């Protein structure tokens with residue numbers, strides 16, 4: 453019998469494998485966090501499937517979150533990326549959604565975490581190529597009965613949050629699981645963090661028509677890059693799907709691209725409105741944020757039984 457120890461060992465002659473770079477991940481039943489090996493991270497609250505943090509590899513936060521935001525599930529989160537569904541604002545003359553609270557119930561419902569997938573299993577993947585996708589679900593079956601009463605349709609929502617080294621993509625799929633059609637609107641209410649709102653310019657909306665909600669809902673046309681110098685609340689309907697670029701002090705900081713979402717809302721409450729919101733802190737926090745919100749809100753998506761609607765945004769960072 454040949455002694456095992458005397459055999460040439462295949463293992464001994466194989467060079468040690470370099471450890472595979474890994475995505476770090478945690479799920480504490482109220483929020484899900486994922487960190488790429490290069491340091492980029494995303495944090496999603498199950499309440500509203502609200503993205504509450506997105507950091508670049510150097511640890512810099514890219515989203516604005518109010519210091520007074522409630523994260524305990526008692527109020528929609530002020531900051532991050534709340535999800536607006538099935539109504540944008542309130543639409544009292546639209547019978548199906550008239551009873552719903554402002555911006556609907558998706559942002560105030562507890563979502564289910566469906567799972568994660570990452571590119572780390574691909575053979576030979578380098579740390580720099582890694583990405584992670586987190587999936588969340590909400591359906592009429594797990595909706596709070598009070599919300600169900602206000603909008604009595606069978607539906608399914610899948611929300612996916614994809615973190616790459618230099619971008620964040622969030623996409624929503626709505627399905628009609630009912631035997632009758634329903635109307636809906638969706639919006640990704642993204643609070644982008646800036647250093648100084650007075651140094652911000654937003655391009656990519658040139659010639660777009662918009663409804664100016666702070667000027668009697670008049671319809672206007674954007675003639676030059678948008679600067680924010682006071683309360684701003686506009687619903688843009690750009691003709692094409694050009695990226696919206698946010699620059700600060702002349703440097704591009706964010707590019708926001710849309711997939712199948714025809715509107716962009718730009719919102720900044722400015723001093724007085726911010727002071728009037730109990731969950732907006734600090735009071736001068738409006739200087740450090742601008743909401744650029746891709747959505748489908750100027751009309752209705754009417755979904756027939758079995759139909760689905762999908763829309764997405766990708767926010768890319770400039771290095």
Ligand SMILES: O=P(O)(O)OC[C@H]1O[C@@H](O)[C@H](O)[C@@H](O)[C@@H]1O
Nearest residue numbers: 554555641665685686717719745
């Ligand atoms: O205070 P809420 O419900 O989060 O809404 C914030 C803002 O959301 C924006 O999308 C709307 O255009 C604004 O009119 C609204 O004020």
